[in-house]
Amino acid sequence: MNYASKNVDIAVLGAGPGGLGAALAAARNGAKVLLIDKNGYLGGNMTIGLPLLAFLDKDGRQVIGGIADEFMRDMRAYKTPYGVAASQHRYCPMHNSVTLYDHEIFKFVALHKVLDAGIEVLLHTEIESVNVDNRVLRSIRLRGKGYEITVTAKIFIDATGDGDMAYLAGASYEKGQKDTGVIQPPTLMFTVAGVNIDETIDYLAANPDQMDRSATIDCASGYDAEYFRKDPTFVMVAMRKLFRELRDKGEMPVDRENIIVINSLLPGEVHLNCTRHLGVDGSDVFSLTHAEIEGYLQIEKFTQTLQKHIPGFENCYITNIYPSMGIRESRRFSGIRTLTEDDVVNGIIPEDTIGLGGYSVDIHMGNGESTIFRKTPPYGLPYGITVSNEIEGLMFAGRCASMDAVAMSSARVMPICMAMGEGAGTGAALAIRYGISPKDVDVNEIRAILKDNGVILA
Ligand SMILES: Cc1cc2nc3c(=O)[nH]c(=O)nc-3n(C[C@H](O)[C@H](O)[C@H](O)COP(=O)(O)OP(=O)(O)OC[C@H]3O[C@@H](n4cnc5c(N)ncnc54)[C@H](O)[C@@H]3O)c2cc1C
Missing domain, CATH: 3.50.50.60 (FAD/NAD(P)-binding domain)
Incomplete structure (x- = not known):
């Protein structure tokens, strides 16, 4: 030593x-x-x-400045082959605002x-x-x-x-x-490339019921395929109906009600917030290890589900599984x-x-049912x-x-x-x-x- x-x-x-x-x-x-x-x-x-x-509140007013905003300004000044390293803060009817980086x-x-x-x-x-x-x-x-x-x-x-x-x-x-x-369940984040997100948006435009949400989710109007089409700065929460059908058929490897697709600044790439691990305590190393193993197994199967069932994801492939479980x-x-x-x-x-x-108040329910999403004032x-x-x-x-x-x-x-x-x-x-x-x-x-x-x- x-x-x-x-x-x-x-x-x-x-x-x-x-x-x-x-x-x-x-x-x-x-x-x-x-x-x-x-x-x-x-x-x-x-x-x-x-x-x-x-960064923005439910009415679209900026409420976070200081060092967090300074980071995003510096990222926007950072030139990349695909543009700059951060988006503007975009109003979102569901999440209040989304900033991609x-x-x-x-x-x-x-x-x-x-x-x-x-x-x-x-x-x-x-x-x-x-x-x-x-x-x-x-x-x-x-x-x-x-x-x-x-x-x-x-x-x-x-x-x-x-x-x-x-x-x-x-x-x-x-x-x-x-x-x-009950503790909110964690998620192992991963990224896939080879995605044609425009096809996914077209599918949602043709099947608006795939944007249905649970009654516990408080979302303003305008969160739809058009919103995704207008500007690539979005987080897409969708496919609840499809997921329910797959679950009923026993073909859903993850115990969750919808997909959360975080669009990336890099073309053809999206980040996925999709695995779910009920009953896990991230501050307990044994529980965390169990979740980490389960996360990998879920991602492997879930990627096949994406390729088979989600329009635009037929040719997707994993480019990153993040180093450790995200603890909510x-x-x-x-x-x-x-x-x-x-x-x-x-x-x-x-x-x-x-x-x-x-x-918003945003509680991923630890019993796997849904998410409570309740808008609040700043x-x-x-x-x-x-x-x-x-x-x-x-x-x-x-x-x-x-x-x-x-x-x-x-x-x-x-x-x-x-x-x-x-x-x-x-x-x-x-x-x-x-x-x-x-x-x-x-x-x-x-x-x-x-x-x-x-x-x-x-
Ligand atoms: C799946 C998931 C989705 C989320 N979605 C969003 C979202 O869309 N947008 C959003 O803004 N927020 C989101 N969050 C919330 C957000 O990511 C976290 O709540 C936030 O990062 C907490 O910040 P923190 O600084 O407290 O902890 P962390 O970001 O977890 O940072 C803690 C740091 O401490 C280090 N550390 C931990 N233990 C030790 C130790 N014993 N010794 C030394 N170092 C240690 C870690 O390595 C890490 O670098 C999400 C969280 C999860 C898990």
Whole structure:
């Protein structure tokens, strides 16, 4: 075993949207930051073929600015043989908005930003243990490639999605929906090329009943074949009738009610959000392993189903199965504030708001039945959801922050996680600047900095 140590102001564990937002904001506000990830690249779920939802609210108003929007501006300035590396934010009657981007180029753009901000990066390292002394988080121990690395910092931001650092620190958390404890099922994302999406759209135009939705899905009018034909920036949720018929015949390898096709910027390519794994807990390594195996087996069979039954997909072939299972929901930790279902559905924007959420409540039902999709007004993300109420020096960014299950189902989307991270990182940097606890930082000062940086707060 080799041993090493690092001493920084702020250590951010997890380089997904929450961690990137937090690390960039903290470093740009003067803190010495270490950004750690178990992967060999930056981005977390920003690299698994998903679209960005939530830049616009249900009425088409832009509600996310700041670092998340800066990323998309930089991606739009990035020239590629097929055009540029990101689309505009397009209004969507179902998802409020869709922004498509090139996930590989995102990795470059993220790396440039992180290096430009002077952030130290440590990859291929996973958290092993923590040192909590008298309810203060003093240091964490990482393990990677035969190294044991001790990181001492004044503030640690958990942006691992599952909250692995907070869990090891003994912080209290909740999992699953209220009353039932059921967790939203995860999905292993994959990409296929050789698709003629115009043929799929033509089929939907000729068979509009394939756009039927379950009664639990709240969608504005105009989500139809014409919408897909007008502009390639779309996410197509369709084929419910066909899937039901295939299921009745025993020919459906995946236990889900429709297909989610994310159009790609690359010609002939689409990303598929289709596997489903009921009863899986992504924060449990045995459950996760089971799901990962099931994911591969589902993708293999489901690709044959696509080739056989979906017009436009006859010649499709797999070009990417993403490195690990996408987890929609696991641990949610306790903060000095908790974002609740009431806050979200009533569009509450409190005085300590550090960013807005403009996305729907979106719960993939853990019993496999359907999805609950409920439009909400834009709501505020309170600073306190990022600050542990139990362990000094511990903060959260992303889906492990302090939210109830319904609020999390909305705030989990990536631009909102990044906005939350930007607020948390700014608060953490001010705490370092003044030598105080993150919970004692003046939120008005955080908000003034965020506003100057283009964050939308009202
Ligand atoms: C199938 C699926 C579909 C989705 N669809 C959309 C969509 O269409 N649009 C949208 O905007 N959002 C979507 N989401 C939501 C979104 O992807 C996540 O909620 C969001 O990425 C959470 O951000 P995060 O920063 O909290 O975590 P993540 O993006 O998961 O990032 C966590 C990072 O922490 C690292 N990490 C984890 N554990 C450790 C550890 N122990 N040690 C070191 N590093 C660690 C990981 O490698 C990763 O890089 C979807 C999610 C899923 C799963």
